[in-house]
Amino acid sequence: MxxxxxLVVPAGLAGIATRLWQLEATPLHRYEKILPLPNVHLIVNLSDPYRLFGRAGRAAEVVDAFVSGLQRECLVIESPTRIRHVGVELTPAGLxxxxxxxxxxxxxxxxxxxRLLAGVDALVAQLHAASAPDARLRILAEFLLRASAQPPxxxxxxxxxxxxxxxxxxxxSIAAExxxxxxxxxxxxxxxxxTTPKQHAQVLRFHRFVDAVHTAGGRPDWAALAVSSGYYDQPHVIRAFRRFSGWTPGEYYRLAAxxxxxxxxxxxxxxxxLAAQASA
Structure with a gap:
């Protein structure tokens, strides 16, 4: 199950956070590839530890409270047998x-x-002690409101x-405006x-393209999706997929669909x- x-983002976090959530679930598979996201994430893990595999294959155990910044490439994780965490999605400038x-x-x-924020030990203890998901979300929101010392x-x-x-x-043109x-x-x-404006735009374009793949219905028309997403042509899409996911579009679709x-x-x-197996 x-x-x-x-939790609706409180008014005091407008422009800082876009989503606060709690998740309890059994993972579909032991491992997961996370594609680059155009937002920063703060996660408090209330279950067993995750392990993180970089593209070079090195594995590291992830601490119970961590910040995942704006990523420029995919990450591979090993999930606990039962996922139980509380998280917030921050705007690119939110952290x-x-x-x-x-x-x-x-x-x-x-x-x-x-290493980044004060009061995290107390936050983790409060979240473990809270008995209900809505209480945990309120605790996280209150922490973020206290931690936001300056406006965006x-x-x-x-x-x-x-x-x-x-x-x-x-x-x-943006600077001039x-x-x-x-x-x-x-x-x-x-x-x-x-990061830079150009890098942010590249990740955001890829993020939206991936969303479009799953909302188009049926098997993707890669050429049409490329045009509608602002890619020059299919080779441009293939290069973006290899850069940000390590797969071709077809390989990605077979795994994700x-x-x-x-x-x-x-x-x-x-x-x-294969790149990560040596350090597993």
């Missing part, structure tokens, strides 16, 4: 409101939340929205998110990819 609950000195370094990394960077927030509205817009130089926008964006849209970005794997 699976239990999934969400900066809580940990401005560490936010940029979080990109491309999965880190112990204790307006310039970066506006740039993120402009990119999301038109993935083909140039950095020059926001009244700053291209250099200033690039520097602020990197300082707040740890049987599990439905819920597995679009979190693809269950019956076994480890």
């Amino acid at each position: 699976s239990i999934y609950e969400e 900066h409101t809580m940990a401005p000195q560490h936010a940029a370094a979080s990109a491309g990394a999965v880190q112990d939340a204790r 960077d307006r310039l970066v927030d506006d740039a993120v929205r402009a990119i999301g509205a038109d993935l083909d817009r140039t950095i020059e 926001l009244g700053v130089s291209q250099r200033t926008l690039m520097a602020r964006f990197r300082a707040v998110t740890g 049987e599990h439905g849209p819920d597995a679009a970005h979190f693809v269950p794997l019956a076994q480890l990819p």
Whole structure:
């Protein structure tokens, strides 16, 4: 049996968090490939530990409270036999409101939340002690409200929205609209998110393309999806899939389609990819 609950994001977290959830479930397979996501995530794991496999194949046990920054490539994890965690999805600039000195370094990394945020030990203890999912979600929301010491960077927030509205817009045009130089926008964006506007747009385009694959109905028309998603042609799609997932589009679809849209970005794997097997 699976239990999934969400909490409406409190007004005080507007522009910082986009989703708070609790999940209890048995994984479909022991391993899972997580495709790059255009948001930051803070997870408090209330079950047995996860293990994380990098593309180089090295395995590491993940601590009970961790931050997954903006990723530029896929991650492979080994799930506990029963998943039980509480999490929040932060905007690309959301972590900066809580940990401005560490936010940029979080990109491309999965880190112990204790290195970035104060009060995590108390948060973990409270979540373990809470008896109901809605209570855990309220505890997490209250922690985030206390931790958000400053408002989101307006310039970066506006740039993120402009990119999301038109993935083909140039950095020059966005900077001009926001009244700053291209250099200033690039520097602020990197300082707040740890990535660049171009990298964010690339991940967001791929993320939306993957969503479109599962909402088109029937077997994907890759050429049509490429055009509608802003890719130049099918070879461009293939390069994006290899870069962000390690698979061709066809390989991805064969693995993900049987599990439905819920597995679009979190693809269950019956076994480890060959690159990770040596360190399993």
